[in-house]
Amino acid sequence: MKPEPELVLTGCFSGCNWPLFSTRLLEAQLQTQTRQHRDELEALHTQIELLKDDIEKKQELLNYTSSLSPEAKVEYSVQQEITRLTNDNLDLKELVEKLEKNERKLKKQLRIYMKKVQELAAAQAAAQSGSSKGELTRQVTLQRKEKDFEGMLEYMKEDEALLIKTLITDIRPSSVAATVPCLPAYILFMCIRHADYVNDDQKVESLLTSTINAIKKVLKRNNDDFEMMSFWLANSSRLLHCLKQYSGEEAFMTQNTPKQNEHCLKNFDLAEYRQVLSDLSIQIYQQLIKVAEGIIQPMIVSAMLESESIPSLAGVKPMGYRNRSSSMDTDADGPTTYTLQGLIRQLSQFNSIMRDQGLDPEIVGQVFRQLFHCINAVTLNNLLLRKDVCSWSAGMQLRYNTSQLEEWLRANNLFQSKASATLEPIIQAAQLLQVKKKTSQDAEAICSLCTALTVQQIVKILNLYTPLNEFEERVTVSFIRNIQSNLQERNDPPQLLMDTKHTFPVLFPYAPSALNLETMHIPASLGLDFLIRV
Structure with missing residues (x-):
């Protein structure tokens, strides 16, 4: 016979102290309810604090906007709305990115599953084909015949x-x-x-x-x-x-x-x-020239007019300039100077980069023609504005520096690029500083020599010329007037200084390649x- 439920309950707790069990059960329930109430109170307190902060911010905003003019209020409201919309836009953008990422993941999984389905179908078809052709006992692979590469x-x-x-x-x-x-x-x-x-x-x-x-x-x-x-x-x-x-x-x-x-x-x-x-x-060529000129321009004056590349002329300066500091001496830690060799190294670096990258030699020559024009213009303009570099020794130094640049052009197969012709004005200026400046025969020689210099430039250099010592005479006014009278028929431009921004027209002559396209190899590292x- 099935026992009564009451008897079963009684049997289960026959060995227990029923009042004590009931008390502990009530205590556990009270503790659980207490924790729940405490959590609810903490959440309410947190919400109240957030509401207080919000109220304070709105009160501050109200106080701030009440002191503004109507136009300022409108502008401030617009700014607040823009900020809110920006934040909302960022949130939406983040959500879109997450959805796109999930979409890509699902597409990738779909491709994988489709590939597995195709492989399974192919395997089943192969199994059916194998069963229908029982006489084929050895697996064979169909290979595609390699065609000649046609350079496409x-x-x-x-x-x-x-x-x-x-x-x-x-x-x-x-x-x-x-x-x-x-x-x-x-x-x-x-x-x-x-x-x-x-x-x-x-x-x-x-x-x-x-x-x-x-x-x-x-x-x-x-x-x-x-x-x-x-x-x-x-x-x-x-x-x-x-x-x-x-x-x-x-x-x-x-x-x-x-x-x-x-x-x-x-x-x-x-x-x-x-x-x-x-x-x-x-x-691109014009931007390349701009970048290259920006690199060499700070070097030109120091390298061409101030560095002492001829040891025998070291320290030989005109009267009144023996203790003159370099024009680059602007740093308390020492002057920032550039030597002629430093300028030549920079030109060599340009040349190596362009040739290694396969730039046509004709274009390389045009680049250096433009850079040598910049060197010439900056050097001559500084010579025309500085009395301390208009002397016999400075002329010797300048002529030596220009000859070094010409030698560099020859060594790099660039002498036919017309780059050397752009140096003619400073070469003639250096010669003008070295020749005699006394007799009418000297004046005639100067007129026939200085064909790349304007009359204004010749006269300016003669006026700036400074003797090395008290035994050397200054250029007389009558000698300069003799020069002017001999050159009065010249139709020179009125400006004294050269245009450093002048650009020669660039040409890209047709240069076919001897390389056969079918022999081209593409490195795997390129991906x-x-x-x-x-």
């Missing part, structure tokens, strides 16, 4: 942004220093070739537009980096040359090999993009494994 690179349209990012936005010159010079330009052209080969005009237009815009952004971000400027000047001009060399126009095909002629573009005329690339190259060799 294919990429999916959705990979264009990655191509631009890898090859332009994120690339550093050092990462391709050991490869073929101008490798990014060649890779971009091989991608353009394939888009032309498949007759995809949208792909060609998109790639060229994205390339030009990306180069502009990189240069804007690195507008004071000479190495980066030189790198993209070399690649932009090389891409321009490739578009000409493989355009199919007979004028640009005369130096091509038969294989290179086979690689010419088939479907599109990119002459308009060539003009855009030419304009971009000119902009361009999504490109397909065609």
Whole structure:
């Protein structure tokens, strides 16, 4: 028979002190309720404190705004609303980023699952095929026959942004220093070739537009980096040359090999993009000159007029200037001086960077022609404004320095770049400081010698000329007037100083490459494994 419930309860607590158990149970319940009430009270206190702070802030805001004019109140309210909307916008942006991250994660999982489904379906199909062909006992692999590489690179349209990012936005010159010079330009052209080969005009237009815009952004971000400027000047001009060399126009095909002629573009005329690339190259060149001049300008006066590169002339200064400090002596810790060798080292560094990056020799020559003009103009202008460097010894020193610069041009195969011709004014100024200045025959010799100097500059240097000692005579007024009368027929410009900002027109002569595109190797370190060799 089933026992009664009351009897079972009685049996369970037969050995217990029932009053004591009930008391402990009530105490536990009271403690739990007490903790709950305490937590609720603490939450209420916290809420009250927050409300108090809010009330205080609103009271302060009310007191502040009550003292403002109506216009100021409106402006302050607008500012408060802008702040609130900005905070809300940041919160929403953070939420969107979280959702996008979750979306990418889900898409990745979906791709994985789809791949697994495809693999499973393929495995089932293979199993069915194997069961239907029981006579095939050995597994075989179907291999694709390797075709000859035709110097074209294919990429999916959705990979264009990655191509631009890898090859332009994120690339550093050092990462391709050991490869073929101008490798990014060649890779971009091989991608353009394939888009032309498949007759995809949208792909060609998109790639060229994205390339030009990306180069502009990189240069804007690195507008004071000479190495980066030189790198993209070399690649932009090389891409321009490739578009000409493989355009199919007979004028640009005369130096091509038969294989290179086979690689010419088939479907599109990119002459308009060539003009855009030419304009971009000119902009980069101008910025390169600006950066280089900014680097060497602080060095010119000290290196050309103040440094004592001839030991025998050390300490030989004109009367009244024996204890004169250098014009660079502006630092309490010592003068900041530059030597001629320091200036030449900087020029050598520019030359090495441009040549290592594959910049055309003609463009390199134009760069140094512009830089030597800057050296000449800054040196001559300072000579025309400083009496302490208008002496026989200063003329000797200046002539020696210019000869060192000419020798550097010869050693670096740059003497034919017309850079040496820009030094002619300071060379003649140095000679003017050294020749005799007494007789009418001396005046005639000076007139025939100083063809690169204006009459105003010649007269100014003669007026500033300072004897080395009391035994040397000053230039007489009659001698200077004799010079002026002999040169009165000259039609010189009125300004005394040279224009340091004058720029020579830049030309980018066509320079085809002897490199065959089918021999091009792309290093794995560039991360361009999504490109397909065609």
